[in-house]
Amino acid sequence: ILNVEQSPQSLHVQEGDSTNFTCSFPSSNFYALHWYRWETAKSPEALFVMTLNGDEKKKGRISATLNTKEGYSYLYIKGSQPEDSATYLCAHSGSARQLTFGSGTQLTVLP
Amino acid sequence: DVKVTQSSRYLVKRTGEKVFLECVQDMDHENMFWYRQDPGLGLRLIYFSYDVKMKEKGDIPEGYSVSREKKERFSLILESASTNQTSMYLCASSTTGPTGGAYQETQYFGPGTRLLVL
Numbered sequence: 001i002l003n004v005e006q007s008p009q010s011l012h013v014q015e016g017d018s019t020n021f022t023c024s025f026p027s028s029n030f031y032a033l034h035w036y037r038w039e040t041a042k043s044p045e046a047l048f049v050m051t052l053n054g055d056e057k058k059k060g061r062i063s064a065t066l067n068t069k070e071g072y073s074y075l076y077i078k079g080s081q082p083e084d085s086a087t088y089l090c091a092h093s094g095s096a097r098q099l100t101f102g103s104g105t106q107l108t109v110l111p
Numbered sequence: 112d113v114k115v116t117q118s119s120r121y122l123v124k125r126t127g128e129k130v131f132l133e134c135v136q137d138m139d140h141e142n143m144f145w146y147r148q149d150p151g152l153g154l155r156l157i158y159f160s161y162d163v164k165m166k167e168k169g170d171i172p173e174g175y176s177v178s179r180e181k182k183e184r185f186s187l188i189l190e191s192a193s194t195n196q197t198s199m200y201l202c203a204s205s206t207t208g209p210t211g212g213a214y215q216e217t218q219y220f221g222p223g224t225r226l227l228v229l
Binding site: 004009031032034042043044045046049051089091093095096097098099100101102103104 | 115142146151152153154155156159161167169170201210211212213214215216217218219220221222223
């Protein structure tokens, strides 16, 4: 089993703060890196899929970067809002068909 | 809009019972997946299927089996439920990419089934 690690495990920020979290993954056998957002009582929803070293993706106030050579990805949230409160999951693909998920970063944005 | 549905949101079963968890997707996706989620462990892949009647073991297949008789439906079977199978079970589906793999394709998840085995 490939090891995907996310840090921190949980995070509390004030509304308006910017924040970021890290996903570390094995740098060998890289196919893709996914980010998902999982809100309480809902299904996980895809944020980004990145496949190339140096990829940067952006959706509104959320962005992500990818470094496949050193095996990490950062997720950034600018100006956090209470509706950003969720668990953020990253998933690494080291094969053509499977994803290996990290345990997630639980973000709470305080109003 | 992709829709993945799971047969139950909550389920309570007794040790030793045979349990069926059903998942249906309406987007004609080739790939379907079953995960379980436990606190602090993230989503762990139990089984996946990339075609009708095809199945492959994930990272934790022990104690589980699957069935995919139709493209839209993927069933997870607990042959003899045990207390350590108490968990949240999530089904997902995805299409197949141009290279024939699923690694860069978004997975669409169902709402999950919270199973309690007593």
